[in-house]
Amino acid sequence: MVKQKSHIAAPISEDLISRATALRQRIESEGPSRERIDELYHLIMDMTESGLDFFFLEPLRRLGAGTMMMGMASVGISSTLKGTRMVIHRVLKKMDDHHVVTVLDFIDEVVFPPDQRA
Numbered sequence: 001m002v003k004q005k006s007h008i009a010a011p012i013s014e015d016l017i018s019r020a021t022a023l024r025q026r027i028e029s030e031g032p033s034r035e036r037i038d039e040l041y042h043l044i045m046d047m048t049e050s051g052l053d054f055f056f057l058e059p060l061r062r063l064g065a066g067t068m069m070m071g072m073a074s075v076g077i078s079s080t081l082k083g084t085r086m087v088i089h090r091v092l093k094k095m096d097d098h099h100v101v102t103v104l105d106f107i108d109e110v111v112f113p114p115d116q117r118a
Helices: 014-030 034-063 067-093 097-110
Strands: none
Touching: 014 034, 014 097, 034 067, 034 097
16 A cells, blocks of 8 residues: 555645545446546546646746746656556556546545644
């Protein structure tokens, strides 16, 4: 289990959390459908884009990187996302219901609430 190991963390928006929770509830109550698989695809891609932004662009922002450097990094990330979209889309289309639930379980496992320590 991921939660039992050291890990790195990236913040995600409340919107992504809400979408993940709502999607899981719909899939559990109504089962996976083509529409819900599409929603899962978009959720995974949005989470991936958020993580890439945090781990690759945020350090550059904090360093005060110039427009040229930020542009080069953005192009690289865009290329990565393009390749990822193609792979994720193909993989999700081939998943059965059990696999879809397993992906949702993984998402639940890696999403942590904000640290409440003061």
